[in-house]
Amino acid sequence: MKAIIYIIERDFKRFFRYRWWLVGLISMNLADLFIMALVYTKMVRSEILASYFRFFSPGITITALFAAAFMIGREVNWEVRRDYASYLLSLPIKRWELAFGRVLSGGLRGMVYMAPLLLTTFVFLGSPTIFQLFIILSALFLIAIGTSSLSISIAASITSFEKFVTARGVVYYLLFFCSTVFYPINLMEQLKEQGVLPPFMVDLARNNPLSCGADLIRSFLLNSPEFTPYLIINLVAYAFIFVVLGALTYVKMLQRTR
Amino acid sequence: MKKVLLVVERDVKRFLRYRFLLIMRALWFIVQIALFGLIASRMVVIENYFQYYAAGVSIIILYSTAMFVSYDIYEEAEHGVIDYLLSLPLSRRELVLGRSIASGIRSFMYVGPLMAIVLFLIGVTNPLNLAIALFSLFIFSFGVSGFAITLAVAIKSEDRFDILMGVLDALIVRISTTLYPRTFIQQANTFYGLISNFNPLTFAADLFRWGAGIEKYLTFSNPLIPIMAIIIFSSFFALIGIVVYEKRLEGGGWQ
Numbered sequence: 001m002k003a004i005i006y007i008i009e010r011d012f013k014r015f016f017r018y019r020w021w022l023v024g025l026i027s028m029n030l031a032d033l034f035i036m037a038l039v040y041t042k043m044v045r046s047e048i049l050a051s052y053f054r055f056f057s058p059g060i061t062i063t064a065l066f067a068a069a070f071m072i073g074r075e076v077n078w079e080v081r082r083d084y085a086s087y088l089l090s091l092p093i094k095r096w097e098l099a100f101g102r103v104l105s106g107g108l109r110g111m112v113y114m115a116p117l118l119l120t121t122f123v124f125l126g127s128p129t130i131f132q133l134f135i136i137l138s139a140l141f142l143i144a145i146g147t148s149s150l151s152i153s154i155a156a157s158i159t160s161f162e163k164f165v166t167a168r169g170v171v172y173y174l175l176f177f178c179s180t181v182f183y184p185i186n187l188m189e190q191l192k193e194q195g196v197l198p199p200f201m202v203d204l205a206r207n208n209p210l211s212c213g214a215d216l217i218r219s220f221l222l223n224s225p226e227f228t229p230y231l232i233i234n235l236v237a238y239a240f241i242f243v244v245l246g247a248l249t250y251v252k253m254l255q256r257t258r
Numbered sequence: 259m260k261k262v263l264l265v266v267e268r269d270v271k272r273f274l275r276y277r278f279l280l281i282m283r284a285l286w287f288i289v290q291i292a293l294f295g296l297i298a299s300r301m302v303v304i305e306n307y308f309q310y311y312a313a314g315v316s317i318i319i320l321y322s323t324a325m326f327v328s329y330d331i332y333e334e335a336e337h338g339v340i341d342y343l344l345s346l347p348l349s350r351r352e353l354v355l356g357r358s359i360a361s362g363i364r365s366f367m368y369v370g371p372l373m374a375i376v377l378f379l380i381g382v383t384n385p386l387n388l389a390i391a392l393f394s395l396f397i398f399s400f401g402v403s404g405f406a407i408t409l410a411v412a413i414k415s416e417d418r419f420d421i422l423m424g425v426l427d428a429l430i431v432r433i434s435t436t437l438y439p440r441t442f443i444q445q446a447n448t449f450y451g452l453i454s455n456f457n458p459l460t461f462a463a464d465l466f467r468w469g470a471g472i473e474k475y476l477t478f479s480n481p482l483i484p485i486m487a488i489i490i491f492s493s494f495f496a497l498i499g500i501v502v503y504e505k506r507l508e509g510g511g512w513q
Binding site: 020021023024025027028030031032035036038039040041042043044045048049162163165166169170173177178182183187188190191196197201 | 278279281282285286289293294296297298300301302303304417418420421422423424425427428429432433437438442443445446447450
């Protein structure tokens with residue numbers, strides 16, 4: 001356990017080395033919220049959404065969490081390319097501790113980065129109850145560790161940085177745009193019925209962990225959509241599957257014959 | 259002139275090396291239009307928003323591709339290629355002029371097919387207007403390259419430049435009419451509305467829409483205004499780019 005804490009501490013120190021880069025990233029998220037969402041609020045039909053700003057605020061929190069938790073993959077991929085594993089293997093730390101340490105640190109870094117945006121959401125949408133706050137933070141933590149594991153599993157299996165960037169882009173676009181982060185699911189379902197959107201895309205949006213995270217916050221703060229246990233089950237499944245996959249891929253990468 | 263052309267040729271060839279990044283940007287473009295544009299068009303009160311949005315995204319990608327030259331400059335600084343370039347028998351002025359022209363050309367080479375898709379979706383009504391608009395956009399991309407070169411050599415630190423780019427991107431793109439008409443920006447916040455009036459991306463997006471025949475939500479009723487604004491913007495930054503590049507290039511200090 002102590003070794004895992006060391007790994008988390010190390011990864012946090014590395015994370016804050018990019019503090020100015022993080023400032024740039026946060027300013028982009030805030031610009032999305034305080035410029036783009038504000039303008040869309042004036043443009044979106046009131047029968048579809050009463051306030052786009054209020055709808056989008058939980059969405060941007062989730063995308064920020066996702067992007068920050070995914071950053072660990074960049075470091076792991078760098079380590080793969082530089083054969084850093086030899087050094088890691090020489091440390092008096094078990095392989096599974098290394099793997100879970102990286103997964104946890106990636107997730108926790110995402111949580112820290114996302115915190116100001118979550119607070120902004122609470123300021124504008126209202127505060128949840130203590131119980132709701134607990135559920136929200138737990139759900140966000142599940143998304144964070146699921147995402148850092150997803151990122152690690154991709155990064156550890158790819159030896160080229162360009163291919164990693166491409167894979168990351170595909171995952172980002174697929175999960176961001178096929179989700180309820182930017183638009184409500186009922187609108188996507190209408191478009192499916194009209195034959196504009198293919199059914200698999202709407203199914204993906206409904207089951208996307210980013211949708212579940214954003215909808216969970218909305219269900220508590222906006223009372224729409226309605227809270228269902230499925231939102232939690234989905235996130236538990238996402239975190240479980242990818243933590244196992246991420247940890248296994250990472251250990252396999254460490255043991256790869258060189 | 260021959261030396262400038264050699265710089266242009268070199269930079270255009272280099273651009274094709276970034277194939278993965280180019281693929282990613284094309285993918286971003288397609289997803290933005292085919293998913294966000296399509297769904298958002300059913301969500302907003304603006305008539306034919308899909309066409310409006312697709313035209314705006316083309317300008318965003320033109321802008322970001324023209325900015326790409328700055329990353330070339332940093333890569334060359336990191337690998338010591340700048341010292342090699344300085345040792346070549348060409349003046350600093352020829353070097354920066356060639357780089358700006360090359361950046362404009364390669365932006366257009368890349369964005370051209372994407373714009374063609376958008377124009378196919380929109381349908382061209384007035385080819386002469388379109389030709390004027392595209393020519394102005396070429397000048398615009400030339401100006402953006404000058405802007406990128408100015409910033410890159412003035413800052414000389416890739417980290418700081420990256421941050422500045424992030425912040426600038428966030429503000430320049432969002433406070434412009436690339437994504438939404440000025441009326442709504444003004445309604446959301448009068449200050450944003452005011453800034454969007456002077457944003458080069460607003461001029462470029464307006465011109466492209468004017469050329470493509472999407473005239474309902476144009477910021478300026480007279481297309482001469484954005485054309486003149488783009489000429490002033492591009493001349494200013496091309497000139498500043500040359501001056502700053504010449505002055506700051508030597509002496510090291512790259513971080």
